[in-house]
Amino acid sequence: MELIKDLPDRLLFAVPKKGRLHSSCLSLLEGADIQFHRKNRLDIALVKNLPIALVFLPAGDIAKFVGEGNVDIGITGQDMVAEAGSQDKIDEILELGFGKCRLCVQVPVKNGAAKVEDLVGKRIATSFEGISETFFREIDAKVAAANGTAGTDQQKKTELVFVSGSVEAACALGLADGIVDLVESGETMQAAGLHDIETILSSQAVLIASKKPKHPELVQTIAGRIKGVIAAQKYVYISYNVERKFLKEASAITPGRRAPTVTPLEDPEWVAVSAMVLKNNVAQTMDQLESVGAHDILLFSLQNCRV
């Protein structure tokens, strides 16, 4: 196949093929001007304007492929990297700010365990077997040490039951006494009559690279482009006019990343100021600027940037 023949010369970039991270990854690729056409049902797509091939893989497999060096670079969740046990085999290049969630121990609100120690010896359903195993073995050991059963026949072992999805149903169906699964808004958990009693880890999507990528310069190029897209999403550009006598106060509100750009106006008493400001508290920034006498405050969204 023509496509496979081309692969050895290209950097391989793994992208989640479906699920929660898929569409945000596609937006990121578009913002970074990584152009490709994916044929129907095909999990490999050659990038038209860079020597890259995109490989569409399940999010759960990406850390393994990158860690083993089969793929140079990829996007997946930090939870997936931890579950694959790949933390030491990959470089986490960049947090991407989406796919934010927590991996939590959850129990029924009614008559459920009050704390994780109360689950020792009981059944836990999860699709995060590796992380849960490590977590509950420590809890088992802690409880055994506290009640003097460590190393004896009486030492209790928490049982892990693997389920591949819809984990929240496990308690209601009588399969488990608690679960370990992801929580973002908490809606799924609440709908299932569960609440969380412990957060094992917090996660978001990350750009990861193999320790020995075959195309290190290209890894840097992609990382630089993606950083630019992320920064552009985080900042907006603000511009306003202010009397020179209030410039100090106004500049303190919009210090920019290095310093604000100050341009003289025809009226010598006035200056125009522009700077990058964080998007998430821009309304407050505008309120503050108005209160120190700024006028004609304009906001511009950034399409892309390098900072």
Ligand SMILES: Nc1ncnc2c1ncn2[C@@H]1O[C@H](COP(=O)(O)OP(=O)(O)OP(=O)(O)O)[C@@H](O)[C@H]1O
């Ligand atoms: N509710 C959520 N909110 C935010 N991020 C999430 C959420 N659920 C999952 N994620 C992130 O997305 C990653 C992939 O989750 P997803 O449920 O899409 O897995 P999948 O198994 O690849 O897809 P599918 O469930 O469709 O089989 C998770 O590992 C986690 O990092």
Ligand SMILES: O=P(O)(O)OC[C@H]1O[C@H](OP(=O)(O)OP(=O)(O)O)[C@H](O)[C@@H]1O
């Ligand atoms: O706190 P919330 O915002 O409700 O999100 C949490 C849910 O999201 C994920 O599942 P997803 O919807 O991706 O489906 P899945 O069970 O098939 O993985 C996760 O496994 C939870 O079930």
